[in-house]
Amino acid sequence: LMGRRPDREKEQFSTFSHIYATSVVFLVVQSMSERKRVCHIKSDPEIKGEVISLYKKSRRKRNAPIIYHAIVEMPLLLPSAVFQWSTGPVEQVQEGSSHDCLVATTIGKNHILRFTQIILNENANDGKKLRFKKKCDIRFKQAVQIAKYMPQDARILALGTNLFDAVLRLNESDQASGEVSKLQSAIPAGSGGKSLSWNKIKAGLLITVxxxxxxxxxxxxxxxxxxxxxxxxxxxxxxxxxxIHWHPKLESIFGGAGKNGNICIWDRRIKASKFLVHNFSTHVGNEVSSFSFNCFNENILASGSDDKSVKLWDLRKTGRPLHIYFPGNAPRKLMWCPRNEVMLGCAFQKNGLHIYDVNAIGQEIVGNDPLFVHSGYKNNLLDFDWNSHLTWLLGGSNDRGIISAWIPAKEIVNDEDVNIPDEELEPLDF
Known part of the structure; x- marks a missing residue:
């Protein structure tokens, strides 16, 4: 057929690589009787966006061995608003150590809690040190918006849906089933699933908002x-x-992030003024989207807001913050590392997860910049959690339905020098 084409038409086919410049994609449909040329016009921004997306995806894969010690991803049919590591003990299996985690998703008309294992094998032959393994699912009538393991007993979970909050007690013999008890407030309450927290000191003490x-x-x-x-x-x-969160070191103290820009601190021991002991302004004119008590220093607190700032506070001196980070995006969730007092994790609506080293404040290198960035595909990170058994094992879920677990490269988090040829390095802004 090509031999019977005019020379002019041959030139058009030989220059197919230049079609992108004219933003026209040609599809040639051939048949025995006739040949039809069908044109689909794509705009420059549309084609440019597709090319950039593919380029960033491939560049991320090339950068992964440099940035991550280990990483694994698993797709869900629909996004999960929940990612939580189990508070139970680590199980040793043949492949390595097994870490349980929890996500929530929807399959068809069924809303489910999915219990999953993440196997860490440092000696994996194929280089895949992390691997997902599904355990079981539990069905619910409503979508689960939030879920927390009880710190003292991983068989008990607190759940929040749009209609109610509840406690789930898993059966010891069959984890795929359990008893659900709804939480009943003594005062008129709105919809559930907003926020909840377990007391880490006194077993069974749960607070919800x-x-x-x-x-x-x-x-x-x-x-x-x-x-x-x-x-x-x-x-x-x-x-x-x-x-809302309980203080990790003080049994009677809990705090809340106010929509009025304030952080509220309550003390159950004080029987006056509704037990409110602190009510200080942190982000004037903006909502406090998230906050976190430091797990080691009882006076240190971090707060984030829609004003695109993250602030560090000393509860003994709330007149001004100790330090302010300006990441350039609104934080969705803040969480101090439970095993390292100077590491703060911040999940952002568009820029993935940043880990800040508070010890680096004021230093010429790092300083206000994050120590580590888990950008993924620049998707909205819905939830993340630090593993309470391994310092640098983290997990999260995004709005594309991808759940992931990762360990940053040891050369990054351990402050070790590593020699990498310049030609192997890719820009970090993927």
Whole structure:
């Protein structure tokens, strides 16, 4: 057929590589009777976006061995708003160490909690040191928006949906089933699934916040385990709260991130002024989207806001922050590393996950820049969690339905020098 084409038409086919410049893609449909030329016009921005996306994806794969000690990804049918490491002990298996985690997704009309194992094998022959292994699913009628393992007992979880909050007790013999007890607040509450937190010191003490700002406290250990509902023992309401946490070192202290730009701190030991001991402004004119108590220093707190800043605070001197980071994007979630007091993880709406080394503040190298960036595909990170058994094992889920676990390169986090040829390096902004 090519031999019977005019010379002019041969030139058009030989110069097919120049079609991108004219933003026209030609599809030639041939048949025995006739040949039709069908043209599909694509705009320059559309083609440019596709090319850049493919380039960034390939560049990320080339950079992965330099940036990560280990990384693994697994797709879900729909995105998970939950990623949580189990608080239970690490299980030793033949391949290495097994770390349980939890995600929530939807399959068809079924909303499920998926319990998954992540196997860490440092001596893997194929170089894949991390591997996902599904354990079981539990179905729910409503989508799970938030889930937390109880620190003292990994068989008990607190869950939040759009309609209610509940406690799930897994069966010892069959983890794929369990008993659900709904949490019942003594004051009118809005929809559930806003935020909840387990007390790390006293087992069974759970606090939740609803969409209307109502805060309720529950004692799971002293409740009747066979009841279908668990009543609250204390209730508070000061302002609308985005996030709530127990203090990791002080049993009676908990705090909330206010929509009014304030951080509120309560102390259950003080029987006055609704137990509120601190109510200080952190981000004037903006909501506090997330905050985190330091796991080692009881006076240090980090807060993030829609004003695209992350601030460090000393609760003894709340007049001004200790330091301010300006990452250029609004943080979705902050979390101090449970095994390293100077490492702060910040999940952003567009820029992935940044890990800041607080010790580097003021240094010429690193300084205000993050120590490590997990950018992925620049997707919105919905949730992330530090592993409580391994310092540098992290996991998260994004809005593309990808859950991932990773360990940063040891040369980065251990501050070790490494010689890498310049031709092997790629730009970090992928």
């Amino acid at each position: 609803f969409s209307n700002g109502a805060i309720s406290l529950y004692d799971i250990e002293h409740g009747v385990k066979n009841d279908s509902t668990v009543p609250s023992i204390e209730n508070y309401k000061v302002c609308l709260i985005n996030e």
